[in-house]
Amino acid sequence: MTQSHLMNGDCVEVMKSIPDNSVDCIITDPPYNLGLFMHNRNTNLWKMRDNQFAYAGWDNMEYKVWKSNMNKFFLQCSRVLKDKGTLIVFMAVIKVSDIIELGQKHGFYYKTTGVWHKTNPMPRNMNIHFVNSTECWIYFIYKGTSGTFNNNGKVLHDFLESSVCPASEKKHGKHPTQKPLSILNTLITTLTNVGDVVLDPFMGSGSTCVSAALNNRRYIGIELEQSYYQIAIDRINNLKELIK
Numbered sequence: 001m002t003q004s005h006l007m008n009g010d011c012v013e014v015m016k017s018i019p020d021n022s023v024d025c026i027i028t029d030p031p032y033n034l035g036l037f038m039h040n041r042n043t044n045l046w047k048m049r050d051n052q053f054a055y056a057g058w059d060n061m062e063y064k065v066w067k068s069n070m071n072k073f074f075l076q077c078s079r080v081l082k083d084k085g086t087l088i089v090f091m092a093v094i095k096v097s098d099i100i101e102l103g104q105k106h107g108f109y110y111k112t113t114g115v116w117h118k119t120n121p122m123p124r125n126m127n128i129h130f131v132n133s134t135e136c137w138i139y140f141i142y143k144g145t146s147g148t149f150n151n152n153g154k155v156l157h158d159f160l161e162s163s164v165c166p167a168s169e170k171k172h173g174k175h176p177t178q179k180p181l182s183i184l185n186t187l188i189t190t191l192t193n194v195g196d197v198v199l200d201p202f203m204g205s206g207s208t209c210v211s212a213a214l215n216n217r218r219y220i221g222i223e224l225e226q227s228y229y230q231i232a233i234d235r236i237n238n239l240k241e242l243i244k
């Protein structure tokens with residue numbers, strides 16, 4: 001029986017301690033590795049991005065290094081996931097084809113690319129271009145073509161909409177790319193059952209694990225940066241404040 005827990009370290013190494021075929025669902029939000037891409041562009045947007053995404057990890061890597069690391073990550077995902085298990089990877093739209101290619105290489109069946117639309121993004125440079133308000137989530141099944149899908153008879157669109165992460169979810173510290181619980185609650189309740197094991201190898205402030213715990217799923221979370229790992233621990237230790 002897998003117990004819920006959070007771990008601090010490099011996910012590719014830490015995942016090696018998770019038994020084969022033991023996870024029902026992976027929902028994760030890896031670094032999009034847009035740091036160098038932004039630096040090399042002839043705009044001032046990279047400065048803002050530096051402020052916003054000032055964390056160690058995989059955001060400033062050469063493309064080939066990032067892809068090689070993601071390849072190792074997918075290998076571990078294919079090992080720990082049960083057959084017909086679900087994998088959701090959040091990603092920037094310009095990297096979606098890389099993620100689909102890696103998923104297919106490691107035995108994942110590609111279902112769809114969903115969109116998360118943020119209703120109140122920062123209106124950066126609003127007078128010179130379209131304000132970025134979307135991120136993608138790529139949906140795969142491992143060794144099967146369909147997995148748990150609790151739609152309860154409803155038509156579900158691959159388009160999720162919410163505000164950016166509210167301040168009320170950042171009481172224990174700020175993470176620059178924290179996902180709102182409403183989006184994770186939708187994914188977790190649709191794609192897993194009570195008691196299932198949900199893994200987030202790039203958990204940041206722990207939003208996936210908090211949502212799993214609130215919805216009576218087990219969770220395993222991994223984070224490289226000690227300060228973000230601590231935020232996740234504090235959020236999990238204070239779940240009561242989220243239960244209405």
Ligand SMILES: C[S@@+](CC[C@H](N)C(=O)[O-])C[C@H]1O[C@@H](n2cnc3c(N)ncnc32)[C@H](O)[C@@H]1O
Pocket residue numbers: 009010011012029030031032055056057058175177178179180201202203204205206207208222223224225228
């Ligand atoms: C996009 S953020 C995830 C944010 C998360 N969804 C949340 O709601 O807080 C990606 C996280 O992956 C972490 N990270 C980067 N490289 C890692 C690695 N090799 N192993 C584990 N975590 C890593 C970063 O420190 C960052 O916190």
